[in-house]
Amino acid sequence: MKAIVHEGKTGLEGLHLKDMDSPSLKSREVKIKVHTAGMNRRDLAVVTKRHKASDPALIPGSDAAGVVEAVGSEVTKFRVGDKVVANPGLGWQQKSDAPPEGFEIVGLPDHGTFAEYYTCTEDHVETMPEHLTFEEAGVLPLAALTAYRALMTRGNLQPDQTVLLPGIGSGVLTYALKFAKAIGARVIVTSRSKEKQEEALQLGADLAISTESDWTDELAEEKVDIVVESIGRATFNKSLGIVRKGGTVVTFGSTTEDEVSINIRKFFYGQYNLLGSTMGSADEFREMLTFVTEKQIHPQLDKVFPMEDYQQAFEYLRDTKNFGKIGLQL
Template sequence: MKCIVLDSSHKDGIALVELREPIPEAWEVKVKISAAALNHRDQWCREQKYPNLKDGIILGSDGAGEVVEVGKQVDKSWLGKEVLINPAKNWGEDPAAQGSDFSILGMPEHGTFAEYCCVPADRVHQKPEHLDYLKAAALPLCGVTAFRATMVQGQVKKDDKVLVTGFGGGVAQMAAQFALSKGARVFVTSGATWKLEKAVAMGAEAGYLYHSESWTDEAMANTNGFDLIIDSAMGPTVNDLMDVVRPGGRIVFYGATLGNIQELNARKLFWKQVTLKGTTMGSDKDFQEMLAWVSHHRLIPTVDAVFPLSSALLAFEKMKNSDQMGKLVLQINPPSED
């Protein structure tokens, strides 16, 4: 089967290769992958910036397709089902945080950028009926991350003023959708005007260019402070967020693309009674509740572009350059015409 593997010896850091089709273990299902979506972790693996890297591992965490084979311990009713894959493994018993055995499909274990993928049967869920394979593949990792950040850790409520920073990435656009579907008032930041316009078209009230020195003043003039901020940058920008969060507000962050916080205005943090909370993907319960919410509200992940598996490098380069609005998807086994 054709697949994309990590290859540090290759000038591109990845390679399209042929491997033998996997055979499911007794507790696994074999999924014929119709579509798989990129995440930043795939690009970070390519750049050798992720822990526990191994050459020859099939990349990819998100995937959707059809169950074509089951292990001997798996209910045969899964055969032929259209599914998407929960890429989180071994969350553990504590809903508050993942355990030490937690891992994500696609490194250090084979992932979804392949024609076939074997996963434990409890990692597959029926695809939401309103989503085709391309959009279903775009949902799992960004969906559960955004759901946990917004709904679980952020405890968003109707009429909350919510700021989603860095609008354009997969998690950010889903966080905005979750907040809107909860009845919150949504605002965004981005480095590109056209992405702000997309956000407003999706239902956001306003957007701010985070490169502008006056964006915090504009935001405060419009809102008088945000109840909840969903962020993935951290670094030096955290003090801007401290300026625009209202007293008693919450800042939830799921990444640190700008690095660690070098300076934090601790006095403002405690005087404004602000909660600063970290989050990551999510538990199995979070994933199930996310799918139910997406299905009930018929939410649709934003797909920026679709590439064949043979053009995966183009998708990686687009992600590297932050050119996308939403998810980048690889179409691997297109659905038949009949």
């Protein structure tokens, strides 16, 4: 099978197309003929952090939607021809406070989804929402699951609350915007890009401001209940400074520096809640798919690249040109 592979060199230079052996099929596994695979910043991190040129060939990618090509002898959930999406999380079945030991994400250390075929156990596959195209379903799993757990499970967002999404434009945050509006919450976004601010308003955001502005001044009339923070050091204290006393900051990423300093006295006097969040369980993956179906939510699909244009796709992701999700058509 044809696959996008990382080997031989570090960083993006190590990416190339290669013929790889099609994955074998075990008794409880499903073999998926991949139509579209979504791209995530994790994919960029995987290929840029593999420092040794001697590392074995790896197929990156965590998201996939396609058609069941074959099923193992003990598979009961699916038949050949079913349209499915793959759960990018491995080893986290029940909803819990944190992932269990051994939890991994598809695409490292084992092969991922940027190939013509992807194989996994049937409990890591779900039926594709009928209202979505393959392109939409292919960019759904990782980012939508991350947004769902951060907002709904960890943040416990309610319809009468206001949520702030700093740095709008990523796949996760465009999902968070759509999910929050779907339950009736008020949504404020920030971006350094005026164009992305305008796009967010068109998607339903109630207010858009510059990430570099004085949030305390800009949002003086707002009561922010929850901040979904994914930028890190550059905005963390601004996020903590704008959330209401007793409010919550949920963090799932750090696109700037990881380490932050806070005034701990101000924090405990303000009765703030700081929650970490990563991906989600298989239970939450199914909840998210049901939510997306019931609310008829469509992913914000920025661009789908042909498989042969993988280098352009990775550079597009690296340069944060996207508003919403990027996909690879395989």
